[in-house]
Amino acid sequence: MQIKLLLFGIVKDIVGKNTTExxxxxxxxxxxxxxxxxxxxxxxxxxxxxxxxxxENYVDDTYLIKANDVIAIIPPVSGx
Amino acid sequence: xxxxxxxxxxxxxxxxxxxxxxxDASCGGIALFVGTVRNLTKSxxxxxxxxxxxxxxxxKEMQKIADKALVDFDIxxxxxxHAEGELQVGHIPVIIAVSSAHRKAAFDACQxxxxxxxxxxxxxxxxxxxxxxxxxxxxx
Numbered sequence: 552m553q554i555k556l557l558l559f560g561i562v563k564d565i566v567g568k569n570t571t572e573x574x575x576x577x578x579x580x581x582x583x584x585x586x587x588x589x590x591x592x593x594x595x596x597x598x599x600x601x602x603x604x605x606x607e608n609y610v611d612d613t614y615l616i617k618a619n620d621v622i623a624i625i626p627p628v629s630g631x
Numbered sequence: 632x633x634x635x636x637x638x639x640x641x642x643x644x645x646x647x648x649x650x651x652x653x654x655d656a657s658c659g660g661i662a663l664f665v666g667t668v669r670n671l672t673k674s675x676x677x678x679x680x681x682x683x684x685x686x687x688x689x690x691k692e693m694q695k696i697a698d699k700a701l702v703d704f705d706i707x708x709x710x711x712x713h714a715e716g717e718l719q720v721g722h723i724p725v726i727i728a729v730s731s732a733h734r735k736a737a738f739d740a741c742q743x744x745x746x747x748x749x750x751x752x753x754x755x756x757x758x759x760x761x762x763x764x765x766x767x768x769x770x771x
Contacts, residue, residue, distance in 0.1 A: 559685055560755035561769035598769065604753070607688040623685055623753070629767035630682070630689075630713060630754030631666050631725050631745060 552577055554616060556588075557623040562601060565594045575616060582612040584622070601626045635697035636710035639689050639754075644712050644723045653708040653730035662737035664745050666725035668718050678759045682715045682724060685753040689713070692752045696744050704740035706731040711744060713754060724756070 553572045563569050575587060581603050589595050602625040603610055609625070616622065636652045638644075646665065653661055668680050697709045710728040718724055727744045731737040756767045 557685065559683065559753065560757075561766040564766070604685075604688055607685075607691055609751075623688065625685070625753050626755065626766070627768040628749070628751065628753055629756045629769075630684075630752050631749040 552618050554618075555621050557621065559624065560626040560629075561598060562595065562624045562626050565598070566592055573622075577618060578615040580612060581610060581614045581616070584616060585612075588624075598626060634701055634708045635694065636708075636712070637690055637693045637697060638712040639684055639686050639693070639715055640712070641714070641716045644714050644726050646723070646726060649710040649712055649726045649728040652710045653728045655707050655730055657732060658707050658730040658737075659732050660734040660737050661728060661730045662734070662741040663729075664725070664727040664741050665723055666745075668720050668722050668724060670720045672758055672760075675760050677720060678761060679717050679719050680724065681717050681757045681759065681764075682713075683755050683757070684713070684715045686715070688753050693748065696747050696751070699747075700729070700740040700744055704729075704731070704743070705733070705736040706740045709740060709744065711748065713748075713752070715754070 556571050558566050558569050604623040605620050693711045700709050707730045712726045714724045727741050729737045729740045758765050
């Protein structure tokens, strides 16, 4: 299935756009998703401490990705 | 939620509006935290900061902070406002205002709110220098 990715901060700069799509199988974990993403964008390996949000909420590495989930890559935040 | 005011905006933040929102006759004090853009980072001159946000999630996370502050501290009202876009030295990226009957709860809630915001709210700043730019906190 195709999932939509939202990219921010340094990750947006590395990938070169603020949204993209990724092909994964249903029920992929966040851990496996991160590996797939880094395979596709090897430069992200230096920044793999990013968090992941699904549908605007943080999820942990065991979350199983579903069809229509909107995944956001959240590099270390620096607001304030 | 009438006891919380949450904003993420490209407009100039309004200190008076934050103060007016939390002010109440039952409160003996108001704590304000006002973030300001500093002119130096590690002795390099900053020309501007560019804040980008994942706005809908940032608003949700800021609301969570405000709601938890209302539960955990004996406060009446809390405002958390954050700017996005380009800000110059001296400009205000964030304001937190908290009112309470007694000062300790307001100070504690204000500190909790800014510390948590800096750790969880999806907002990123890029520092621009005369000779380049860098995403703050991005490098492990």
